[in-house]
Amino acid sequence: MAGSGTAHLRPEQAPVLTVDDMVVEFPVGRGQKVHAVSGLSLDLLAGETLGILGESGCGKSTAGRAVMQLPSPTSGRVRLGERELTGLTSRPLRKARSRMQMIMQDPTSSLNPRRKVKDLVTEGLAIWGFEGTKQEKEELVRETLSAVGLDPDVVWDRRPHELSGGQCQRVCIARALMMNPEVLICDEPVSALDVSVQAQILNLLERTKERYDLSMVFIAHDVSVVKNISDRVMVLYLGKTCEVIPSGRIDSDAAHPYTQMLLASIPGAGDRELSDSAAAVELPSPLDPPSGCRFRTRCPLATERCAAEEPELREVRPGQYVACHHPIIEE
């Protein structure tokens, strides 16, 4: 795009989360700044899972954190339900933020090594208070731990280093659930895990979403994983949106050259037409992204128009939006 645009938003369906034209930039000194996210818009319907797909450095993690206001984006708006998050003062923001929860990539690093599982999981209640007796509270914690597949009696007094990576990730999920969130933002939750454990966590997330009525944003670099868990996939490149596509159609209908390239790079995926031609060029620096379409330096289909004019997201098939001047559409 990779371009911007809001054609893919669905305001009429009352989304749980709406992000409008979000920009995140970090100054790196000498007047330069990293353009991490440039004009990202997205929405999330109740019960939906939005997959965000991209390589490292595409701004997907930054976007996830900016949605949580950690830190707040440079510009743009984030709405959780009816509530505008940008510009809130400290306490209301902390309160509103707790309606969204985050699962991070490194499960051991995201748990305080000095605390026990029971304290980690009840931390949210300790901050916001719990209406009910001590027994009820403990009952709730045990129930939640069981829900994420941990035996409360076994892990109750353990510290994170006594647990495996998969178990730590389960504790993180339990901790998030205790906040009774509406939206769960998962930032590469399985990429640090072993293959056999990865499947357990993916299944768990899927089950949890049903059981707790969550909406989910799932950030990852693995196309197959994203396809498996999402309803809708958004492909990012250098801080901009390339394509928004219902996940069931990503392998057959992807129209953006970059999405095609990602599909082609799945090992053993067979030779898609874009596999090697675009390969040798490196990812451009986010300090000074290319003009026009940011993908043009690696795109085999790039023309002069791509350098001059930034493509806008437009609907190419029902529910599929592409920001490209030359989308690959076989009729």
Next chain:
Amino acid sequence: MLMPRKNPVGSKLSAPRLGGVGAGLVVAGIVLLVVGWSAPLLLFLKAVVFLVGVIVLAQGLSRVVWAARGTRPDILLWLCCGWLVLLTVVALLAPLLPLGEHVDVVKALDAPIYQTPELLSEYPLGTNNYGLDMLARSIYGARTSLVIALSAVAVGTVVGGSIGVVAGFLRSGVDSVIGILTNALLAVPPLVLLIALATVLEPKLRNVALALALLTIPSMIRLARANTIAFAQREFVLAARAMGATRLRIMVRELVPNVVLPIFSMMVVMISVLIVAEASLSFLGFGVQAPEPTWGNMIAEAEGGTMEEYPHIVLVPGVFLFLTVFSFNLLGEKAQKRWDPRSAKL
């Protein structure tokens, strides 16, 4: 390193053989200890023999336990802990113990002067030029050293640690100001700063302790700050913020418990540094003044030719000083290896 390594792996020694070697070393060590204390040797040689005896004994014991239990214990660590506990207890109870006179010259008028150490005599560690008992003086010296070092470290750690955590967590303006203040304090070499302070402060126990606390503060700030910054970048802090924790809560509940451990290790190392600093200061005549005994001013008594004639005047307080500093150093290193692997390097 003396400290036994965890793993008896590469060793091809069988258990009985190991036990044999160990037992041999134990016997040798004990013999050396006894010889070191009682044989009619030059005192300097005695001290060397004594120390070698301790090392050999430690190695021997470690091997015996290793052979018997299969895991190799850290005998040296236990010896160090033992020494420190013994020293502390003895120092605490000093007024109750049947010790010789340590400070009042008049009371020691009829005592022999420059008595050489004799294990079973009235003066096991000898006497000084006034006939004061060296054992009693060393133990009272330990009192002074430990009180000064411990109180200075406690004050320095509490002040420096909290400033460091706040600076590391808040960053930006506060951090820069504190950084410059810290650097300014560090810019004057410790001993020079102490001497300079000594020109203006009375050489009293409290003042020495305060001056030493001032020395502790900048290093504690740096350590606490660096660790706070490192932990603040960990994802669990992000997770706490995502749950809506306030900044105060994050500092107190998430950061402090993690920062405390490296600070504690640093404290132990700092104690040994301050004991040396206090001793150096007293040696130069700027610390607690004679005849009130400290290890530093006891060693200073040996200056000007006394040392060659009566080496025990240096060696007795010297060995006390060495063993104590060594023990704190060792403890500190173990603690740092366990809790603060990054600064363990320095």
Next chain:
Amino acid sequence: MSRRLVLRLGELVAVLLLVSFGVFMMVSLMPGDPAVAVLGEGHTAEEYAAKRTELGLDGNVFARYVEWLGNALTGDLGRSLVPPENDVVGRVLAALPVSVELATMGLLMALLLAIPLAMWSASHEGGLVDRAIGASMFAILSVPSFLGGLLLIAIFANGLGWFPRAQWVRFGDSPLDNLYHAFLPALTIALMELALFTRVLRNDLLVTLHEDYILAARAKGMPPLRILLRDALRPSSFSLVTLLGISLGRLIGSTVIVEYLFALPGMGSLVIKSANQGDFPMVQGAVLLIAAIYVVINAGIDLSYGYLDPRTRRAHA
């Protein structure tokens, strides 16, 4: 380069100002009266007041500080209080070369010994030699330098008579004699540094030797000594260089002790003597100079990382 350098310079100036202010204020914070300290007890109030005026202790503290600092910048640190009431700067400059020589010699001796010892130790990790070196270095670390110095004097100067004590020959007069006289004091200084350097460098080398690129170099078939020298040493020296900066303070402390022990006419002896005599302008001047040297050298070390690690070169540039 420019932005970083300017920031660094700004910080350096701020630190020096703070130090000078602290050093100056020390006298005002003194619990006793300097006039009493100089004249001794038992004089009349008028005499003390006159002395205070003479010492320049009247009037606004800050005004006096600015004046003192202004004078210091033009190379005038006042006069000593003790007869013959010499110029402070002159005395300090006469003492400085002795201390600098001792410190440099000690540092060089320590480095020359530490680097091979650490390399031997690290390349034979866990071996007998490694453990022996480790243990002796740890033991040396626990010997305060005044105690170590006393023992060295007892053995080598008074016992064996190999080295002189309490004499100093200026380098200009006889370079060889100067080195001979400086050897034992420098060795005393070197011991503590040697122990620290060896331990730090060994541990850093061990970390480096476990890096993938060392494995890669081994997998290329490079000989071990070459790997140690060409691949491992430079990346391992970061902590050592940082330590050099921190060592400086301790080094100056050691020179103070050593000069006192060996009765050498350096900065340490000067500071101790002046402190004993309550000669505060002298102490102020000497401390200010020492602090300035310390701060400047540390800033230099900070900038030297660029050479050691090309990764930081671009960031600094």
Next chain:
Amino acid sequence: MSDQTVLEVEDVRTEFQTARGVVRAVDGVSLSLRAGETLGIVGESGSGKSVLGRTIMGLITTGHTTQVHGSVRIAGQDVHASSPKERRRLWGSEVAMVFQDPMTSLNPVKRVGTHITEALRLHLGLDKKAAAERAIDLLRQVGIPEPARRMSQFPHELSGGMRQRVVIAMALCCDPKLLIADEPTTALDVTVQKQILDLLTSLAESRQMATILISHDLGAVAGRTDRVQVMYAGRVVERSATGEVFEGPRHPYTEGLLASIPRLSDPPHTTLRAIVGSPPNMANPPDGCRFAPRCPYVQDRCRTEQPELLEIGVRRTSHVAACHYPLPDVDTAGDAAPPRAALAEEIS
């Protein structure tokens, strides 16, 4: 493919002494490799695949905390019986290695050129100029644009993919007969991974190099290797021609591993057939079959008796598995074959 055997590994065991006890990271592995042949070693973290690679290379040898048993012969020379000097002669010229993380496998204070030329000068005795020319040529072969300019750059000035190309050039500089690539793409971006794997495959083919490709990623191995060896908790559980393993895994672990990977052809929200539990603690592995605690088909015998790695193949190619109750062969099972077949198509 020539019949010359490049690598022979016999009953290798690698043990580490740790604080928690002896860890047998590699437990009785035997294999052999001919010139031009490619072997994929697949396993999760802790399966011992990387340790095996380094033991074969001779980078892990018996020392203070390590014991290596068994024999490794590269081009007829026993690596572990050789003197350090003989081993160094082997490294670089007979066997070379590509490491996992290109960020850490290049010395940060050395220029790119030096990394390559020093090996050339050491092994081939080239002079400075010839070595530089050869190095530039190598950089060009591994697809680095402007190779002459790159020579004087430092590693941190290159991207991850470029660095891994430099590491490969470094490994190839003396034409080794055996290349061991230890997770060569794990640390790289998805779009770069395939480039590097393709590069490795084509280089191995053009040079008739025996190659071991170690990876946790089944997809990376499928389609690029002649044979695959699956490892679990230090042991080989299954080894056969790559296609056979993916089409008809006979060991329950291999089957579970294949089933737990999401497939692009499945519709969204397909429930994955995950393996329960987590890999064993290697300081205290379970008795009997190490996969028994997680195996869906476990029998009493599995918990007590350690299965041997046995030939179970029904076809011409060798197919070995270490299981008391191997899964039925797809072909012989006929139509009743589990849905694995479809999966294998997707992956290979």
